[in-house]
Amino acid sequence: MANFGYSLTKSSRIDLNNRNIEKWNRLVELEPDVLKCMACGSCTASCTAGKFTKTSLRSAILYLQNGQEKEALEYIQSCLLCGKCFMVCPRAINTRHLLLSISKIYSNR
Amino acid sequence: MNNNVIIIGGGPCGLEASAQLHQMGYNVILVEREPQLGGHLAKWDRLFPEGIKAKEVLDQLIANINGVKYFLNTEVKSINQLDKEYNVILSNGITILATAVLMASGFDLFPAEKKEEYGYGIYDKVITNADLENYFNTGKDRRITAAPKRIGFVHCVGSRDEKAGNRYCSKVCCATAVKQACEAKEAFPDAEVFCFYMDLRMFGRGYEDLYLRAQKEYGVRFIRGRVSEVAEDINSQLIVKAEDTLSGKPIKVTLDLLVLMAGMTNCQAGVKVANMLSLKKDDDGFFTCKDSILHLQQSDKKGIFYAGACTGPKTLPDTLHEARAAAIAIHNYFKERK
Ligand code: SF4
Ligand code: SF4
Ligand code: SF4
Numbered sequence: 001m002a003n004f005g006y007s008l009t010k011s012s013r014i015d016l017n018n019r020n021i022e023k024w025n026r027l028v029e030l031e032p033d034v035l036k037c038m039a040c041g042s043c044t045a046s047c048t049a050g051k052f053t054k055t056s057l058r059s060a061i062l063y064l065q066n067g068q069e070k071e072a073l074e075y076i077q078s079c080l081l082c083g084k085c086f087m088v089c090p091r092a093i094n095t096r097h098l099l100l101s102i103s104k105i106y107s108n109r
Numbered sequence: 110m111n112n113n114v115i116i117i118g119g120g121p122c123g124l125e126a127s128a129q130l131h132q133m134g135y136n137v138i139l140v141e142r143e144p145q146l147g148g149h150l151a152k153w154d155r156l157f158p159e160g161i162k163a164k165e166v167l168d169q170l171i172a173n174i175n176g177v178k179y180f181l182n183t184e185v186k187s188i189n190q191l192d193k194e195y196n197v198i199l200s201n202g203i204t205i206l207a208t209a210v211l212m213a214s215g216f217d218l219f220p221a222e223k224k225e226e227y228g229y230g231i232y233d234k235v236i237t238n239a240d241l242e243n244y245f246n247t248g249k250d251r252r253i254t255a256a257p258k259r260i261g262f263v264h265c266v267g268s269r270d271e272k273a274g275n276r277y278c279s280k281v282c283c284a285t286a287v288k289q290a291c292e293a294k295e296a297f298p299d300a301e302v303f304c305f306y307m308d309l310r311m312f313g314r315g316y317e318d319l320y321l322r323a324q325k326e327y328g329v330r331f332i333r334g335r336v337s338e339v340a341e342d343i344n345s346q347l348i349v350k351a352e353d354t355l356s357g358k359p360i361k362v363t364l365d366l367l368v369l370m371a372g373m374t375n376c377q378a379g380v381k382v383a384n385m386l387s388l389k390k391d392d393d394g395f396f397t398c399k400d401s402i403l404h405l406q407q408s409d410k411k412g413i414f415y416a417g418a419c420t421g422p423k424t425l426p427d428t429l430h431e432a433r434a435a436a437i438a439i440h441n442y443f444k445e446r447k
Contacts, residue, residue: 014353016303016362028328035324039333039355062355065330091321 019067023105027064031101036091037061043085043095053078057085057095060102069106076102110446112136114439115197115207117382119179120148121170121425122417122432123213128173129436135443138205139179142378146171146179148215154245156425157281157288158315166425185382193446195412208446209412209439212388212396213432214379216418219267219275219371227263227369232341235367237266238282241289245296256297257365261349262286263336264306268372277393279372280422283310286370287323293368294327302329303362305336305351313424332360339367373422386410395421406431406438414439 027034037058044056056075063072076099083096114130116123119141127137145151147170153163184200188210197205221229221237229235233252236244244250264286268279283306290302304323309331311320323329334351341347346363353360375394383390388408389397396419399407406414416435417428 012358014356014358014360016360032325035328036321038320038324059356062353066353066356066360 014066014068016066020069021067023069024064024067027101027105030105031094031098033091033093034061034098036093038091040090042088042090046084046088047079048082048084049078049080055079057099064102064106072102073106110193110443111206111208112443113138113194113205113207114209114211115140115195115205116211116213117185118148118213118215118376118379118417118419119143119146119181120213120215120417121150121167122148122215122428123211124170124174125429125432126211126213126416126435127177127179128170128175129433130439131174131177133436133440135439137177138207139174139177140183140185140199141179141181142184144182146181149218149239150425152239152243152246154242155288155292157284158313158319160288160292184378185385188382188385190386190410190412209414209442211414211416211435211439212379212383212408212419213416213435214376214382214419216373216422217376219273219279219374221266221369221371223273224266224270224369226338227266227336227367228339228341228347229369232339232347232367233345234341234347234365235339235369237369237371238285238289239371241293241368245292253366255365257300258297259301259362259364260290260293260297260303260366260368261336261347261362261364262290262302262304262368262370264304264370265335266369266371267374269307275372275374275393277422278310280310281424282370282372283308284313284316284319284424286368287311287316287319287329289368290329291319291323291327294329300365302327303364304329304331305334305349306331307333307335313426334360373418375419379419386413388413393421395419406435412442414442 041058044058047055049055055078060072060075085095113136116139119139127139131137147167150163150167186200187198189196194206194208195210267273268275294302311317334354336351338350347367391397398405414435416431
């Protein structure tokens with residue numbers, strides 16, 4: 001490709017029209033409680049891995065809802081499955097179980 | 110001293126106050142400018158949080174005023190303070206001397222067309238909370254044709270918005286939006302439903318449960334961000350832009366129906382009456398209570414009382430409490446004057 005000395009940045013806008021929510025729907029079927037998340041951030045605040053890595057279950061849930069699978073998985077790839085987030089979640093979501101289900105449905109490993 | 114109390118406004122507030130004062134033995138005259146009693150409640154379908162039918166509540170309130178004199182299609186033409194009472198002339202030619210006057214004039218819905226960027230009255234698929242209630246009630250709205258596939262709710266329309274002239278929160282529209290989002294999902298099970306909110310104010314008993322149900326049972330998607338603009342494409346679908354503030358990214362979605370949660374403003378017809386008496390208003394346009402904790406039902410003028418949304422946004426139960434509190438305040442006023 002010719003080099004014009006500049007490049008276009010991909011739009012960072014979330015487009016809810018064209019998101020692929022097929023996997024999200026499967027996740028909801030397996031883990032209906034994921035819908036209860038109210039984005040309070042308690043899980044992220046007390047996450048064991050979060051101090052050192054970009055780990056945030058709240059963000060992962062949000063990005064999955066928005067159909068941004070790749071970004072979502074980045075937020076939980078360093079998760080240690082310690083279950084601390086389960087203890088603090090005010091909506092009593094079994095977050096550890098949820099994390100396992102997310103990796104079952106979304107990971108291609 | 111006469112036994113007359115004139116109540117201005119025949120919505121739920123005026124009805125409840127009438128029933129209470131009538132039972133206490135006062136001679137109540139209820140004045141309503143519309144052709145029927147009930148105010149906004151008469152146009153609503155169901156009530157949050159449980160979804161009780163508005164009509165059932167209204168029928169009960171009307172049954173309770175049994176024996177109260179009321180005038181429909183009637184406005185206050187003039188009102189004067191005399192030595193010990195108020196001289197009220199109604200538009201039907203009747204003149205009443207009343208010892209106490211209760212302002213139960215309620216609210217007007219914020220005119221959503223004023224927020225031009227949301228396109229109410231411009232785009233075909235933009236409606237208000239009141240329009241949706243009317244649709245649920247009658248099954249008819251020319252703007253809702255085929256079953257919508259994506260429906261959005263915009264919170265805080267004309268509230269928490271200095272440019273709209275209303276800095277305050279209208280208090281009831283969060284719960285209304287969440288209720289209507291569930292109902293929309295019931296009416297159109299295949300639709301995706303989005304609520305665009307800044308804060309969710311689900312303060313009352315059972316409201317948080319309603320929010321949880323909306324998420325868990327109805328799969329309503331809550332997006333934290335105020336809708337900044339709406340545009341229409343050639344298929345008359347709506348392109349809605351907001352920020353998903355939780356991820357810090359702009360978000361865009363195309364909708365088949367957008368519902369604007371118009372807030373509350375002081376009722377202009379009530380303001381007209383209040384102006385004849387030079388009653389005070391706060392910055393927010395609602396009437397000023399004698400004080401904001403102990404004397405919510407009293408005005409700064411002897412014999413003039415307030416109840417309900419004319420002193421700020423209120424839920425229906427709040428309003429009914431105030432109607433009863435006003436009845437007691439008026440009763441005490443009569444006792445003191447004897
Ligand atoms: S289970 Fe994972 S996401 Fe939850 S606190 Fe532990 S490391 Fe963090
Ligand atoms: S703690 Fe629970 S409710 Fe709060 S953000 Fe995490 S998963 Fe959601
Ligand atoms: S109740 Fe909710 S929607 Fe209504 S003005 Fe307040 S925050 Fe906005």
